Amino acid sequence: MIIRERPAAWRLFFVLRGSILHRIKWEVATTVTISLLVTLLHGRVFETKITLTPIPFSLIGLALAIFLGFRNSTTYDRWWEGRRLWGDLVILKGSEINGG
Structure with a gap:
């Protein structure tokens, strides 16, 4: 097992290897x-x-906040409706298999 030295947070801030900073340097500048x-x-x-x-x-x-609140509740309502319909489908399919 390879155990490496854990760098400090300040040193991690300036690590360029694996960073996208070289791709966006001109936009940032x-x-x-x-x-x-x-x-x-x-x-x-x-x-x-x-x-x-x-x-x-x-x-x-x-x-x-109001806009996102309405979007969130609408999304949850759609998810719950899909879950309910999926449950009905699974129950219907299970009853057909069992001869019900």
């Missing part, structure tokens, strides 16, 4: 660059700063 530019130029280019309060994020989160 572009996103970071654009984010830095927007952050540095915010309020300096058009002389207008837009304040962001938590209210819009709360409203979007509430709407998303």
